[in-house]
Amino acid sequence: MGKITLVLCLGCFLFSCRSKKGIVTKRPNNTPTVVIGGESKEETKHAPKTSSKVYANATEKYIDVYKEIAQQEMDLYGIPASITLxxxxxxxxxxxxxxxxxxxxxxxxxxxxxxxxxxxxxDDKAQECFRKYKDAKYSFRDHSLFLKDRKRYAKLFKLKKSDYKGWARELRLAGYATDKKYPQKLISIIERYELYKLDKGDVGNSSAEFKMPVVEEQITYTVAKGDTLYSISRKHGITVEELQKLNGLNSTALNIGQVLVVKP
Structure with missing residues (x-):
């Protein structure tokens, strides 16, 4: 009986110790939040969301994306960034x-x-061969080399970088494009978007000086084979005159692949 009583007492003692160890207490409110990957769960939950830019049209987005590449090419090869863009x-x-x-x-x-x-x-003929690049930046570099390495474009590099009108005219005379209105189209784009500001100074200064407006996206239409200004205007419920005004067009001539703004 004495041994049995001793065993029971030891069992009760061990059970009471385990019960005390198993008690879970609530963590005080001032205990630091567990950090995962350098930031707390609370911080992640309330972190501000980054917003992406939206642009008035595809052209303004294009300028914002490629303006620095165009300026770098200008610094290396002397071609005005405004002309390249x-x-x-x-x-x-x-x-x-x-x-x-x-x-x-x-x-x-x-x-x-x-x-x-x-x-x-x-293009001018059916199924003509065009160069293909892995990245758009190589297209910009090839454009610089294309002009720099060909004798027919030599007169371009005698012009000042600020003379975008002279560059536009000489490109056409040297045979870059067959469109007689090619210079006027380039000049119109440069002046409409003030691209000439990018031709001043280095990349840093020009980028700071040139600011893109951020507004809602416009609706655009890509010209397909057989399209006319009249058919496009009918399709989008506007007049030919409105379509011309939206896109700075002085004639009804269109090119396959040309992007037109159809709703401001």
Whole structure:
């Protein structure tokens, strides 16, 4: 009986010790929050959300994305950033044309013995060969080299970088484009978006001086084969005159892949 009583007493003692160890108390409110990956759960929950830019139209977005690349090319090769951007906007439909989307070709440069990737596209003739790039920045560099390395463009580099009108005219005379209104189109884009501001000083100063307005997105339409200003205006419920005014057009001529603003 004495042994049994001793065993029972030891059992009760051990059970009471375990019960005390198993008691869970609530953490005080002033205990630090557990940190995961450098920030607390509370901080993550209330962290501000970053908002992305929206633009008045595709052209303003294009300028904001590629303006620094154009300025870097200007510093390296002496081609005005305003001319590079205006050509990119015009040739690529503000980055929405087929060549720019499928081939990162922003300047409509054809193969001309090109050994890299290729894409075939209807231009002056059906299914002409155009250069294809892995990234748009290579298209900008190839555009600089295309002008710098060909003798027919030599007169361009005798002009001042601030003379964007002279550059626009000489590009047409040197045979860059067959469109007789090519210079006027470039000049119109440069003046409408004040791209000439990018031709002053270095990249840092020009970028600070040139500010893009941030507003709601406009509705655009990409010109397809067989489209006319009249058919596009009918489709979107506006007049031909309104369509011309929205896009700074002086004629009814259109190019396949050209991006038009159809609603302000």
């Amino acid at each position: 205006a050509q990119g906007i015009l040739e690529s439909g503000s980055g929405k044309g087929r060549l720019s989307v499928k081939a990162n070709n922003h300047f409509g440069i054809k193969c001309h013995g090109w050994k890299g990737g290729k894409i075939y596209h209807d």
